[in-house]
Amino acid sequence: MTPAPFGSPPPDTRLPRYHRVREALSAQIAAHQWQPEEPIPTEAELAQVHGVSIGTVRKAVDSLVAAGVLARFQGRGTFVRRPDFQSSLFRFFRFLDANGAFRRPASRILKREEVAMPGAVAAALKQTPGAPAIRFHRLRLLDERPLLVEDIWLPKDRFKALLKIELSEFGDLLYPFYEQHCGVLVASAQETLTAEAAGARHARLLELEPGAPLIVIERVALGADRQPLEWRQSRGPAGQFRYQVEIR
């Protein structure tokens, strides 16, 4: 038995080989070793590099595909998946226009401010309470009708470049701005769904009666290293929301 090699994470003593190959690939993906546009090495190459058979490589890749990290394309190669947030809970709001076609809602930033981070947000972002933060208030609309109110918090140090951008220059999506101006790439997120009665402010913004039921979605966006980057809370009318699952 060979002695365990030294390395930063515990060197994985008796795990199955496909498991170790998967860990190695995961680490390389997290280190941005491959761009989403270029294929990762072929299965034959990976088999040779890791000293295992192709079948074992396939099993490792299989599990990363199942986890949504990689995507395979027959004849083209295997690619790091650019997250498209297809499974986001927002998908279950009825983002349809008058003709029934899907539409991305427009965004209107109502306010951008520099404030101290409250305790609950700081806990989610692993910051100290009161740390400098950037906060956005945003409204999302469909055909000029309000659909969602959003409250977005970012740690100021990593995102201060956003303070120099004119509000009118922001597009409908924020994550491309994080990437281009702050070098921060959102890789995944955790969402929590709850519901509440609309307060006066949210009711006014969403053009509802106070007390109307709202769906509340809280999201912590994570980087490839699973460090929390952004915290946001979004509210929309419950009547517009419908979430379906299969259970066993």
Next chain:
Amino acid sequence: MTPAPFGSPPPDTRLPRYHRVREALSAQIAAHQWQPEEPIPTEAELAQVHGVSIGTVRKAVDSLVAAGVLARFQGRGTFVRRPDFQSSLFRFFRFLDANGAFRRPASRILKREEVAMPGAVAAALKQTPGAPAIRFHRLRLLDERPLLVEDIWLPKDRFKALLKIELSEFGDLLYPFYEQHCGVLVASAQETLTAEAAGARHARLLELEPGAPLIVIERVALGADRQPLEWRQSRGPAGQFRYQVEIR
């Protein structure tokens, strides 16, 4: 090339072999060929029966395990899974007692009646509108405090045995009664989550203010053959509900 064999479903011309093996296993499971307590044939046997290698059988079984239909146990065998509804949305209601331990809520049947099935329910159960139906009103409680109101609809013909049971004899769970008295086994279900403001009746039953936000979960319970068996709508206070997902 051998001629396509005759059979009830189209005999699957050029599908991968593991796919055909999976279909065959699926059909046998749906036909109750194996009980959940007994293992299905070993991988070696299945390989021989279907004329494929063990690796191909494993791939077929893999996909059924991923779908939650089978469960494998090293050294024991592979079994048809008895559904435990672990993924039900109800799991996200806070079913906790004063000490924070999980508890199954108690059930109190408020009413049982024979009525004609309304159109919406009939559509979900693939019955004709106005067909004879059994309807239960039920309250679920935790520590004597109401947690959920339920409205349950069943087609009368398959479930008439339930009419002979005293209301006091029903336990906390209905599905065992379906199985024992009506020979009907629930294999899976589809759930839809929405929210609404509490009407007067639901508010009173749940001891809330009228207009308080409610989470509404609609469930269609399906048999092993995916025929709809039961339709139910459950309502609970939104503040007690919290649903979490990981998105990519």
Next chain:
DNA sequence: TAGTGGTCTAGACCACTCC
């Protein structure tokens, strides 16, 4: 100890994409 699934190999041929 016998039998099960879990892991792994070292190939093969096929279907597809791209040049």
Next chain:
DNA sequence: GAGTGGTCTAGACCACTAA
């Protein structure tokens, strides 16, 4: 046509369960 992933084989040994 060259190169990719998709499917498939016919074995092997290991880890675990149950008797």
